[in-house]
Amino acid sequence: MPSSLRLTDGPDRLLVELHRPEVRNAIDRRMVDDLHAVCDGLERAPRTLILTGAEGVFASGADIAELRERRRDDALAGINSTLFARIAKLPMPVIAALDGYALGGGAELAFAADFRLATPRLKIGNPETGLGILPAAGATWRLKELVGEPLALEILLAGRILSAEEALAARLVTAIHAPEDLLQAAHELADRIGRQDPLAVRITKSVFHAPRDAHPVIDQLAQAVLFESDAKFERMQRFLDRKKDS
Incomplete structure (x- = not known):
């Protein structure tokens, strides 16, 4: 079938x-x-x-x-x-x-x-x-x-x-x-x-759909995870390098 x-x-x-x-x-x-x-x-x-x-x-x-x-x-x-x-x-x-x-x-x-x-x-x-x-x-x-x-x-x-x-x-x-x-x-x-960071997209979607009373604690915890990610450092460094060269 x-x-x-x-x-x-x-x-x-x-x-x-x-x-x-x-x-x-x-x-x-x-x-x-x-x-x-x-x-x-x-x-x-x-x-x-x-x-x-x-x-x-x-x-x-x-x-x-x-x-x-x-x-x-x-x-x-x-x-x-x-x-x-x-x-x-x-x-x-x-x-x-x-x-x-x-x-x-x-x-x-x-x-x-x-x-x-x-x-x-x-x-x-x-x-x-x-x-x-x-x-x-x-x-x-x-x-x-x-x-x-x-x-x-x-x-x-x-x-x-x-x-x-x-x-x-x-x-x-x-x-x-x-x-x-x-x-x-x-x-x-x-x-x-x-074009966005996949982990940031996934976590942002989860936080967006979290119950109202879960905020702002869930936002802070999610940001703590992302602050330690390799993508955060790499993407921010690329941004700073482009700004320096412009």
Whole structure:
């Protein structure tokens, strides 16, 4: 049985394409398992992750035919929420390159990313209440952190679907690119990340997501680690040498 993903490896990044075009890349249990395998690799060998979808669609949502058959124990198992939490906690940044539909579980997967880039064709939102369920894989709490409570409630309770321009205005996405330029833009962002010190990026991401009451102690401890790193001395010396020569 073929994988639901297409992978393109790079030295400092991994491009993952959700690939179930016959159902607009709907997220089923096989895709969840395949993405867990991706996380296994990225936790062992941290790299930036770029997520995108096949044939002009990110992910139209969870696979409704499969979702229709799920029961209480499936919900309690947190099939999607466990995966999306794992993606959010990956050591290096996650970039979601969003084209077409990013709905339901597809939107929640995008919310778990650190960066979201869009095309003008993007439609993003959570129509779950129209199907008699709720978005239980992160939208009920991540979305209000991303766009604020009033807009989050309109999306979650009234089924509002945002256009690309609306998502940009709400700062849910950081930029809009033509469809043919979307992956290039994602790679350019990965290039900028790649020019930073990898350990500093990893630690900064962890500190950024730490609970509010963990600061400032966690910042000081993290900085203490970085102050002793070889990269800190080498990068600062290069900066001083360039300044001296300018």
